[in-house]
Amino acid sequence: MATLWGGLLRLGSLLSLSCLALFVLLLAQLSDAAKNFEDVRCKCICPPYKENSGHIYNKNISQKDCDCLHVVEPMPVRGPDVEAYCLRCECKYEERSSVTIKVKDISLVNLYLRSTSIHDHEQLDHQPFANAHDVLARSRSRANVLNKVEYAQQRWKLQVQEQRKSVFDRHVVLS
Amino acid sequence: MVLWSIILCAMDNRGFRQGSFSSFQNSSSDEDLMDIPGTAMDFSMRDDVPPLDREVEEDKSYNGGGIGSSNRIMDFLEEPIPGVGTYDDFNTIDWVREKSRDRDRHREITNKSKESTWALIHSVSDAFSGWLLMLLIGLLSGSLAGLIDISAHWMTDLKEGICTGGFWFNHEHCCWNSEHVTFEERDKCPEWNSWSQLIISTDEGAFAYIVNYFMYVLWALLFAFLAVSLVKVFAPYACGSGIPEIKTILSGFIIRGYLGKWTLVIKTITLVLAVSSGLSLGKEGPLVHVACCCGNILCHCFNKYRKNEAKRREVLSAAAAAGVSVAFGAPIGGVLFSLEEVSYYFPLKTLWRSFFAALVAAFTLRSINPFGNSRLVLFYVEFHTPWHLFELVPFILLGIFGGLWGALFIRTNIAWCRKRKTTQLGKYPVIEVLVVTAITAVLAFPNEYTRMSTSELISELFNDCGLLDSSKLCDYENRFNTSKGGELPDRPAGVGVYSAMWQLALTLILKIVITIFTFGMKIPSGLFIPSMAVGAIAGRLLGVGMEQLAYYHQEWTVFNSWCSQGADCITPGLYAMVGAAACLGGVTRMTVSLVVIMFELTGGLEYIVPLMAAAMTSKWVADALGREGIYDAHIRLNGYPFLEAKEEFAHKTLAMDVMKPRRNDPLLTVLTQDSMTVEDVETIISETTYSGFPVVVSRESQRLVGFVLRRDLIISIENARKKQDGVVSTSIIYFTEHSPPLPPYTPPTLKLRNILDLSPFTVTDLTPMEIVVDIFRKLGLRQCLVTHNGRLLGIITKKDVLKHIAQMANQDPDSILFN
Numbered sequence: 001m002a003t004l005w006g007g008l009l010r011l012g013s014l015l016s017l018s019c020l021a022l023f024v025l026l027l028a029q030l031s032d033a034a035k036n037f038e039d040v041r042c043k044c045i046c047p048p049y050k051e052n053s054g055h056i057y058n059k060n061i062s063q064k065d066c067d068c069l070h071v072v073e074p075m076p077v078r079g080p081d082v083e084a085y086c087l088r089c090e091c092k093y094e095e096r097s098s099v100t101i102k103v104k105d106i107s108l109v110n111l112y113l114r115s116t117s118i119h120d121h122e123q124l125d126h127q128p129f130a131n132a133h134d135v136l137a138r139s140r141s142r143a144n145v146l147n148k149v150e151y152a153q154q155r156w157k158l159q160v161q162e163q164r165k166s167v168f169d170r171h172v173v174l175s
Numbered sequence: 176m177v178l179w180s181i182i183l184c185a186m187d188n189r190g191f192r193q194g195s196f197s198s199f200q201n202s203s204s205d206e207d208l209m210d211i212p213g214t215a216m217d218f219s220m221r222d223d224v225p226p227l228d229r230e231v232e233e234d235k236s237y238n239g240g241g242i243g244s245s246n247r248i249m250d251f252l253e254e255p256i257p258g259v260g261t262y263d264d265f266n267t268i269d270w271v272r273e274k275s276r277d278r279d280r281h282r283e284i285t286n287k288s289k290e291s292t293w294a295l296i297h298s299v300s301d302a303f304s305g306w307l308l309m310l311l312i313g314l315l316s317g318s319l320a321g322l323i324d325i326s327a328h329w330m331t332d333l334k335e336g337i338c339t340g341g342f343w344f345n346h347e348h349c350c351w352n353s354e355h356v357t358f359e360e361r362d363k364c365p366e367w368n369s370w371s372q373l374i375i376s377t378d379e380g381a382f383a384y385i386v387n388y389f390m391y392v393l394w395a396l397l398f399a400f401l402a403v404s405l406v407k408v409f410a411p412y413a414c415g416s417g418i419p420e421i422k423t424i425l426s427g428f429i430i431r432g433y434l435g436k437w438t439l440v441i442k443t444i445t446l447v448l449a450v451s452s453g454l455s456l457g458k459e460g461p462l463v464h465v466a467c468c469c470g471n472i473l474c475h476c477f478n479k480y481r482k483n484e485a486k487r488r489e490v491l492s493a494a495a496a497a498g499v500s501v502a503f504g505a506p507i508g509g510v511l512f513s514l515e516e517v518s519y520y521f522p523l524k525t526l527w528r529s530f531f532a533a534l535v536a537a538f539t540l541r542s543i544n545p546f547g548n549s550r551l552v553l554f555y556v557e558f559h560t561p562w563h564l565f566e567l568v569p570f571i572l573l574g575i576f577g578g579l580w581g582a583l584f585i586r587t588n589i590a591w592c593r594k595r596k597t598t599q600l601g602k603y604p605v606i607e608v609l610v611v612t613a614i615t616a617v618l619a620f621p622n623e624y625t626r627m628s629t630s631e632l633i634s635e636l637f638n639d640c641g642l643l644d645s646s647k648l649c650d651y652e653n654r655f656n657t658s659k660g661g662e663l664p665d666r667p668a669g670v671g672v673y674s675a676m677w678q679l680a681l682t683l684i685l686k687i688v689i690t691i692f693t694f695g696m697k698i699p700s701g702l703f704i705p706s707m708a709v710g711a712i713a714g715r716l717l718g719v720g721m722e723q724l725a726y727y728h729q730e731w732t733v734f735n736s737w738c739s740q741g742a743d744c745i746t747p748g749l750y751a752m753v754g755a756a757a758c759l760g761g762v763t764r765m766t767v768s769l770v771v772i773m774f775e776l777t778g779g780l781e782y783i784v785p786l787m788a789a790a791m792t793s794k795w796v797a798d799a800l801g802r803e804g805i806y807d808a809h810i811r812l813n814g815y816p817f818l819e820a821k822e823e824f825a826h827k828t829l830a831m832d833v834m835k836p837r838r839n840d841p842l843l844t845v846l847t848q849d850s851m852t853v854e855d856v857e858t859i860i861s862e863t864t865y866s867g868f869p870v871v872v873s874r875e876s877q878r879l880v881g882f883v884l885r886r887d888l889i890i891s892i893e894n895a896r897k898k899q900d901g902v903v904s905t906s907i908i909y910f911t912e913h914s915p916p917l918p919p920y921t922p923p924t925l926k927l928r929n930i931l932d933l934s935p936f937t938v939t940d941l942t943p944m945e946i947v948v949d950i951f952r953k954l955g956l957r958q959c960l961v962t963h964n965g966r967l968l969g970i971i972t973k974k975d976v977l978k979h980i981a982q983m984a985n986q987d988p989d990s991i992l993f994n
Contacts, residue, residue: 101344
C-alpha cells in the first residue's frame with residue numbers, strides 16, 4: 001500500500017513538472033512565432049576582389065545547392081570574373097536546432113525542481129544501512145506516507161550534515 | 176523517455192527485493208525438511224570435525240556466508256537478515272565474497288531455468304540486463320552532457336551581453352541568421368547587445384568599457400557564489416574533480432552518497448555555473464563523475480547490480496568510459512581512459528560493454544547537439560598537412576615542457592591543497608571561491624584570449640589559418656599571386672600575429688598560475704582543459720616561431736632540404752595540438768589513452784608519431800621529477816586506502832614484520848567457536864574498534880575456524896535480541912554446526928554460523944611481503960590472517976599493508992586514514 005502511494009506521488013509530481021515544462025515551451029514558441037529564425041543555412045564568405053569589398057552571404061538552402069552560384073545574390077561581378085570570384089569564396093552548410101537551445105533552459109529549471117521533489121521519495125531506497133544500528137530501526141517504521149516523507153527528509157538532512165562535516169570541517173574527503 | 180524508465184524502475188525495485196528474498200526463503204524451507212536439528216552427535220569429535228564428516232549441505236555453502244546461505248539447517252526463523260552482507264561507510268568491500276555471491280546467484284538462476292519457461296525467460300533477461308543497463312547509462316550520460324554543454328555555452332556568453340532576439344541564444348547563435356554581419360566584423364550583429372549597449376546605449380568609449388568590465392566581473396562572481404552555495408548546502412560531495420574518489424571507489428572503497436542522486440543534480444548545475452564563471456577549470460573530470468552517478472543510480476533498477484558491489488563496480492567502469500567519451504567525443508579514448516586511469520579490476524567482458532556504453536553516449540550527444548554539422552569531437556581539426564622529420568626536435572621540446580609543467584603543477588597544487596586542509600584557509604570555502612573568481616575575472620577581461628572560454632581558445636589555437644580566417648592569430652601578410660584555396664605557403668606574420676603572440680604569452684602565465692589555486696576548490700573543477708590550454712598556447716607560440724624562422728631563413732640546410740619553396744612547411748596548429756597532449760600527459764601521466772583521444776580528435780593517423788613522441792617525453796620527464804600523477808597524488812593527500820596496482824613492492828620484509836599484534840601489543844582479539852556469551856561478544860565489540868574478529872576453536876589451541884565481521888555481528892545480535900525468544904546476555908553464541916552440550920536450564924543459544932566466513936585467507940608468518948602485497952592486490956582482500964605452524968598468530972589488514980608500503984617509501988604512514 002505504501003509503495004502504491006509512493007509510486008502515485010512520484011508519478012503525480014513528474015506529470016505536473018512535465019506539464020510545466022510543456023507550458024513554458026509553448027510560451028517560448030508563441031513568442032518566437034513572429035521571428036524569422038530558420039535553422040538551416042548555407043554561409044558563403046567571399047574575400048575582397050578588385051573593387052568589391054568582402055561580404056558574407058547567408059541563404060536558407062539545401063545542402064546540395066550550397067555553393068557560390070546559388071547563394072551569392074546579387075552577384076557583384078560580371079561575366080568571366082564570376083568564376084574567379086567564386087573560386088575565392090568558401091561556402092559551408094550549417095544547421096542547428098533552436099528548439100533544443102530553448103529547451104535546455106527549461107530542462108535546467110526542471111532538473112532543479114525535480115531534485116527538490118525526488119529527494120523525499122528516493123532517499124529511502126538509495127542509502128540503506130549506512131549505519132549498522134539504523135538497519136533494524138528502519139524496518140520497523142512502516143508508518144503512513146506523510147511520516148515516511150518527513151522521516152526521509154530528516155534522514156537526508158542528517159546525511160548532508162554528515163557530508164558537510166567530512167568535507168568542510170574535518171577535511172577528511174575531497175581536500 | 177529515459178527519465179520515465181528511471182521512475183518506473185525506482186518504483187519496481189522494492190518489489191524486486193522482496194521477490195528475491197522470498198525465493199531464497201523457499202529454497203531454505205525445502206532443505207529444512209531434510210535434516211533434524213539437535214540430534215545426538217559424537218561430542219568427542221566436537222573440537223575437530225574432520226572434513227569427511229561434514230553434512231552434504233556444506234557443499235552448497237559458499238565462501239563468506241551472507242544473505243544467500245540459507246541452505247543452512249535452522250529453525251523456521253532463519254531468514255536473511257536485512258543488512259547482513261552490506262558494508263559500513265568508508266570501508267572496503269570484500270571482493271571475494273561479492274564475486275562468489277554473484278557466481279552462486281548465477282548458478283541458481285541457470286539451474287532453475289530448466290524448470291519452467293518463466294524461469295528460462297528470467298535467466299535470459301538476467302543475461303540481457305547488463306546490455307540494457309549500458310544502453311540506459313549511455314543515453315542518460317549523453318543527454319546530461321548535452322544539457323551541460325548547451326547551458327555552459329549560453330551562460331558563458333551571458334557575462335558579455337544578451338541576445339535581444341531571444342534571450343536563450345548565445346552570441347554565435349544570436350548572429351546566426353542576422354543579415355547585418357559584415358566581412359570585417361564577423362562577430363558583431365545588432366541583435367546581440369553587450370551590457371554597455373543595454374545600460375548606456377553605446378558600445379564605444381572608456382565608460383562603455385568600464386561598464387562591460389564591471390558587468391563581466393559581477394556575473395562571474397554571481398555564478399561562482401551560486402555554485403559554491405549550492406555545493407555547500409545541498410551536496411558537499413559534488414565538489415572537486417571526482418576522479419580520485421572514483422578511482423578509490425572502483426578499487427573497492429565505499430563512500431555513501433558520493434554517487435547519489437543529489438550529488439548528480441547538484442554537480443550538473445554547479446558544473447555549468449563554475450564553467451560559466453570564467454574560472455580556469457574544465458568539465459571533463461566532473462563529467463566522469465556525472466556519468467558514474469548515472470551508472471550508480473541506474474544500477475538500482477537491476478537486482479543483479481544493486482545487491483552486488485563487485486558487479487556494480489564493473490558498471491561504474493563502463494560509465495566512466497561513457498563520461499570521457501561524451502567529454503571529448505572520443506569513445507575509444509574513453510574506454511582506454513577507464514581502463515588505464517580509473518578502473519582497478521577490468522575484466523574483458525567489461526571492455527566490450529564499456530565500448531558500447533561509450534558509443535551510445537557519444538551518439539546521444541551528437542543527436543541532441545544543436546550546433547550543427549553533426550560534429551562528434553570537441554576540437555575538430557580539419558587540416559591534414561604533413562609534418563617533417565626535423566620537426567621532431569621541437570615536438571620533443573614541447574614534451575619536455577609538458578613534463579616540467581606537469582611536475583611543477585602537481586607539486587604546487589598538492590602543497591596548496593594541503594594548506595587548505597590543515598590551516599585556516601579551509602574554513603572559508605565560499606570566500607576563497609569568490610576571491611579566486613574575482614582575481615581571475617579582473618585579470619582576464621583585458622586580454623581577449625583570457626576573456627573567451629578556454630575551449631574556444633583551444634579550438635582557435637588548433638585551427639590552421641585559412642585565407643578567410645579573420646582572427647588576429649591569422650593576420651598574415653598575403654604576398655602571393657595565386658590562391659589555391661586550402662593550401663597556403665608560409666607567410667610572414669603581420670602586426671596582428673605579433674600582438675597575438677604577446678597576449679598569448681600573458682595568457683600562458685596567467686593560466687599556469689591561476690590553475691594551481693583553482694583546482695581543488697569547493698566547486699566542480701576539472702583540469703583537462705586548463706592543461707590542454709597551457710600546452711596549446713606553448714605549442715602555438717613555438718609553432719609560429721618555427722614558421723617565421725622557416726620563412727625568413729629559407730637558406731638554412733634544415734629548411735632547405737625538407738621544405739620546398741613557396742609551399743606550406745610548418746603548421747602551427749599541429750604544434751598546438753602536440754603541446755596540449757604533452758601538458759595533459761605530464762599532469763595525468765596518461766599514455767595510450769591520451770594518444771588515442773588526441774588522434775580521435777584529429778580523425779587521422781598521420782599525426783600519431785609526433786603525439787607519441789611528445790607524450791612519451793613528457794611522461795619520462797615528469798616521472799623523473801615526481802612519481803605520481805595528479806590523481807594518485809590527491810588520493811595520497813586524502814589518505815584513501817588505495818593499493819597502487821602499477822607499482823612493484825621491492826623490499827624483503829616478511830609477513831610477521833607487518834602483522835598485528837606487534838610484539839608489545841596485547842594478544843589478538845579472537846572469538847571462540849562455542850564458549851562465548853552474548854555479553855562477552857558485546858563487550859568485545861564495544862571495547863575495540865576492529866572491523867572483524869577471527870574465530871578459533873579454543874583459546875588454548877588457537878586453531879582457526881573462520882572470520883566474522885563486526886557489522887554482521889552487531890546486526891545479527893540485535894536482530895536476535897528482538898526477534899528470537901529467550902536470547903539474553905548469558906546465551907551462548909556458537910559458530911559450529913550444532914549447539915554445544917550445555918547443562919539444563921541455560922537460556923537458549925544463538926547460532927551465528929551463517930555470518931561466519933569459513934574460508935578466510937591465511938599466510939604463514941614467513942611469507943615474504945611481496946607475495947602478501949600481490950595477494951591483496953590480485954584478490955582484493957581486506958584482511959589476511961597469519962598463522963604459524965598451523966596456529967593463528969596475527970592479522971594483516973589492508974591498512975597495515977598501505978602503512979608498510981608508505982613506511983618503506985619513506986612517506987608518512989599516519990596519512991593513511993581509512994581502512
